[in-house]
Amino acid sequence: MLAVETEQASLAGALGRRGITRRQLVKFCSLMLTTLALPDKYLAATVAAVSKAKKQVLVWMQFQDCAGCSESMLRSSHPEIADIVLDLFSWEYHELIMAGSGAAANAVLDRVVTQEKGNYIAVVEGGIPTADGGVYCTIGGRSALDIAKTVCGNAAATIAVGACAADGGFMRAHPNPTGAVGLEEAVPGIRLINMNGCAHNPVNTAAVLVHYLTFRDLPAVDQHNRPLFAYGRVIHDQCERRAHYDAGRFVTEWGDEGHRKGYCLYKMGCKGPAATFNCPTAQWNDHTSWPIRAGHGCIACASPRFWDHMSPFYDRLPSVPGFGVEVTAGELGLGLVGAVVAGVTVHGLITMIRPAPPYPETKV
Ligand code: SF4
Numbered sequence: 001m002l003a004v005e006t007e008q009a010s011l012a013g014a015l016g017r018r019g020i021t022r023r024q025l026v027k028f029c030s031l032m033l034t035t036l037a038l039p040d041k042y043l044a045a046t047v048a049a050v051s052k053a054k055k056q057v058l059v060w061m062q063f064q065d066c067a068g069c070s071e072s073m074l075r076s077s078h079p080e081i082a083d084i085v086l087d088l089f090s091w092e093y094h095e096l097i098m099a100g101s102g103a104a105a106n107a108v109l110d111r112v113v114t115q116e117k118g119n120y121i122a123v124v125e126g127g128i129p130t131a132d133g134g135v136y137c138t139i140g141g142r143s144a145l146d147i148a149k150t151v152c153g154n155a156a157a158t159i160a161v162g163a164c165a166a167d168g169g170f171m172r173a174h175p176n177p178t179g180a181v182g183l184e185e186a187v188p189g190i191r192l193i194n195m196n197g198c199a200h201n202p203v204n205t206a207a208v209l210v211h212y213l214t215f216r217d218l219p220a221v222d223q224h225n226r227p228l229f230a231y232g233r234v235i236h237d238q239c240e241r242r243a244h245y246d247a248g249r250f251v252t253e254w255g256d257e258g259h260r261k262g263y264c265l266y267k268m269g270c271k272g273p274a275a276t277f278n279c280p281t282a283q284w285n286d287h288t289s290w291p292i293r294a295g296h297g298c299i300a301c302a303s304p305r306f307w308d309h310m311s312p313f314y315d316r317l318p319s320v321p322g323f324g325v326e327v328t329a330g331e332l333g334l335g336l337v338g339a340v341v342a343g344v345t346v347h348g349l350i351t352m353i354r355p356a357p358p359y360p361e362t363k364v
Contacts, residue, residue, distance in 0.1 A: 058089035063144035065126030076202040122155035131179030173307035269314035270297030
């Protein structure tokens with residue numbers, strides 16, 4: 001009887017009932033390792049850990065948000081991320097998809113905090129207003145700030161998905177009438193990882209969840225509490241249009257010949273030289289494209305406070321207020337990239353607040 005219960009509670013059992021084969025699970029784990037920039041030698045351990053994992057309780061809270069991060073997660077299908085991630089955890093609370101509502105839904109959240117204290121994963125989507133006692137976002141009569149303190153304060157770990165949860169997002173953009181902030185400022189001192197981006201990339205968030213299940217720890221992070229595997233490299237250095245930049249071939253007008261030929265978008269305001277993210281490799285929509293491939297410059301949506309610090313989005317980098325680089329467009333080139341990389345690297349080395357956990361040696 002116990003064996004049956006364990007099978008039903010494990011991911012392997014749940015996936016089997018959904019018709020997801022072991023081959024598909026191995027493919028998923030392989031994608032997660034690639035995303036995490038971990039070598040293949042961890043594949044066997046990852047598949048074993050994920051297969052045998054007892055489903056852990058997860059609660060997903062939405063505060064000042066547009067539900068875009070939920071949609072991004074639930075509509076992902078490369079290869080079956082939504083299915084597998086939904087089955088990896090016991091999703092006890094998620095306003096967008098749960099059947100219950102009102103007092104019954106609130107009771108579920110209260111029960112998780114009480115009965116699963118210290119053992120559940122909390123995911124937060126959306127900013128948290130702090131002005132006027134937090135009245136600008138309330139759920140069931142409680143402020144988002146109060147709920148976040150209780151739920152995240154008692155979780156094993158919290159994942160802030162999207163720019164809004166990470167740093168307040170567009171609600172925090174000037175003049176920020178609701179006093180919105182990100183989770184890190186609203187509830188300091190919790191075990192937290194930030195998945196910046198508008199929206200977060202579900203491949204990266206799934207990789208963090210798989211990393212947690214496999215190694216029982218969160219991955220190494222940078223000075224902004226973002227995982228290094230996803231936010232450690234400058235977009236400009238990974239960009240498929242980089243050769244055009246180096247050759248001085250730029251789009252100068254939307255729809256011009258350079259635009260049709262896929263030239264560099266720097267002169268149209270691309271912030272790729274000043275942004276770090278794995279957008280060029282993780283990509284979107286089942287790994288089919290990303291903004292620069294689609295013909296639009298990067299707006300640095302995974303950078304802290306990008307709504308204020310990286311806008312106007314169509315201004316060239318040296319003239320973006322707050323960027324603070326005293327160079328002309330012509331001088332930008334390698335000098336700026338070097339400065340960004342050096343800044344990220346040095347700052348990261350000095351202020352990195354959580355190193356990678358010790359990975360166990362395993363055989364494939
Ligand atoms: S400026 Fe933008 S489009 Fe041009 S190479 Fe850099 S990241 Fe790519």
